[in-house]
Amino acid sequence: MSLESRGGLVIDLFNELGYDAWVLGNHDFDWGPEPLAANLERSKSPILTANLELAGRTPESLHAAWSRLRPWILKEVGGFRIALVGLITPGLGFWLPEETLGGVRPTDPAESMAKSVAEAKAAGADAVVVVGHMGWKFQDDYANPVRELLGPAKDVDVYLAGHSHQNRPTWQVDDVLCSQASYHGIHCGRVDLTFDLATRKLVDKRAFTLLMDDRFPLDPAVMQAARPDLARSDEELSRQVCRVKQPIAGGGRRNSPLVNLLCEVFAAVLAKREQPVDGVLHGSFGTERIDAGDLTVADCWKILPYDNLLVTAELSAAELSQVVAEDAKEKKSDRTLWPFTIHFDAGGTPTQVLHRGREAKPDERFRIACNSYDAQSGGRKLMRLREILAKPAGKRSLTSIDTRTALVDGLLDRGEI
Numbered sequence: 001m002s003l004e005s006r007g008g009l010v011i012d013l014f015n016e017l018g019y020d021a022w023v024l025g026n027h028d029f030d031w032g033p034e035p036l037a038a039n040l041e042r043s044k045s046p047i048l049t050a051n052l053e054l055a056g057r058t059p060e061s062l063h064a065a066w067s068r069l070r071p072w073i074l075k076e077v078g079g080f081r082i083a084l085v086g087l088i089t090p091g092l093g094f095w096l097p098e099e100t101l102g103g104v105r106p107t108d109p110a111e112s113m114a115k116s117v118a119e120a121k122a123a124g125a126d127a128v129v130v131v132g133h134m135g136w137k138f139q140d141d142y143a144n145p146v147r148e149l150l151g152p153a154k155d156v157d158v159y160l161a162g163h164s165h166q167n168r169p170t171w172q173v174d175d176v177l178c179s180q181a182s183y184h185g186i187h188c189g190r191v192d193l194t195f196d197l198a199t200r201k202l203v204d205k206r207a208f209t210l211l212m213d214d215r216f217p218l219d220p221a222v223m224q225a226a227r228p229d230l231a232r233s234d235e236e237l238s239r240q241v242c243r244v245k246q247p248i249a250g251g252g253r254r255n256s257p258l259v260n261l262l263c264e265v266f267a268a269v270l271a272k273r274e275q276p277v278d279g280v281l282h283g284s285f286g287t288e289r290i291d292a293g294d295l296t297v298a299d300c301w302k303i304l305p306y307d308n309l310l311v312t313a314e315l316s317a318a319e320l321s322q323v324v325a326e327d328a329k330e331k332k333s334d335r336t337l338w339p340f341t342i343h344f345d346a347g348g349t350p351t352q353v354l355h356r357g358r359e360a361k362p363d364e365r366f367r368i369a370c371n372s373y374d375a376q377s378g379g380r381k382l383m384r385l386r387e388i389l390a391k392p393a394g395k396r397s398l399t400s401i402d403t404r405t406a407l408v409d410g411l412l413d414r415g416e417i
Contacts, residue, residue, distance in 0.1 A: 021045050023086040024086070025163060029092065030096075032099070047070070050109075072117075081127075084131055094386075109132070121155050127157045129158040129160060131162075136168040157205060161179065167181065169181075187209040187211055241412055244291065247292050250290070251288055262303075267369065270399070279340055283333060284334050295411065300404055303407065310401045310402070310403060311389070314365050315366060315394065318363065320340065325350050340355050
């Protein structure tokens with residue numbers, strides 16, 4: 001549904017439900033600056049994000065719709081003024097290409113939050129709630145620096161978390177009460193603030209989450225608004241793509257039949273669209289196997305769950321070996337550089353690069369395809385690839401071909417696998 005409407009349906013539902021505000025997340029940028037600008041215009045409620053900039057300028061200079069963006073708002077609830085401050089994850093640039101971000105970049109969330117909180121308190125806020133697209137992790141990371149953000153924070157009472165897909169009803173970072181209500185609407189979160197009526201001081205704060213199971217009927221207004229999109233989505237997802245003759249195994253760093261299939265399909269689709277490549281770097285996103293039988297669009301979406309575009313670039317054999325060596329340090333990765341073979345010595349240093357069985361010279365260049373997430377660093381796991389592609393010699397090109405469409409189209413061409 002979101003792919004077809006470029007997120008428009010979600011905004012329509014926000015409008016239907018009367019949300020007071022919402023906060024930008026990384027997936028709001030998936031379809032590029034134009035669809036995002038359209039969604040900002042479409043929203044009836046304010047969009048909160050304090051830590052964004054465009055090359056030193058304010059987001060308002062991007063598009064008129066960005067004037068809808070606010071760092072914080074003040075809402076009166078029960079006679080008390082509650083400030084809502086919005087933040088986005090600082091990880092954007094490590095996942096999304098510049099073309100998709102449209103020049104927008106996240107700034108330091110701590111600095112932006114401190115400025116917004118100070119402004120809100122000066123405006124008379126009785127309590128401050130920070131709503132961040134950064135969430136619970138057992139340890140902070142570059143995309144979710146929650147403890148680092150809240151530990152030294154002043155005047156923040158509550159932090160509502162997201163992004164990390166965790167159900168964490170309540171936890172504390174110093175004096176800040178934190179809560180995260182899962183994802184996909186699986187849980188609903190609630191925060192209760194208690195004030196002293198005489199002094200207007202916040203005296204108690206509590207949070208919990210509630211599982212949205214079959215005890216709760218589906219909202220009729222939401223279902224009515226979404227029904228046409230749901231019907232189109234169901235029809236598309238049930239469409240048969242190809243016939244799988246026998247199970248195809250996934251997993252494993254080398255010679256995974258599933259990963260090899262993905263790479264072969266991407267290369268074939270690029271060649272068909274007159275953008276041929278010598279190889280493909282890709283992984284499986286954790287799919288363990290494809291069962292025999294009819295494969296549908298829905299199955300393809302499970303194999304490739306993210307809205308990534310294909311990127312092409314030129315790398316030397318020496319650079320390819322560096323990228324593969326870097327990825328080899330990631331124990332959970334099953335990325336494969338197809339149809340290359342790279343030999344390593346006992347210490348993990350690449351010693352030989354073969355392309356379709358032929359030894360490649362270190363300076364020999366090859367045109368390689370990968371997805372846009374990996375091209376941006378794969379979540380800071382492929383920083384060498386990011387560095388190489390940033391150089392003019394890399395001739396990096398972001399195609400208009402998304403990986404899921406490429407998979408569907410490529411398998412339709414095959415008919416049977």
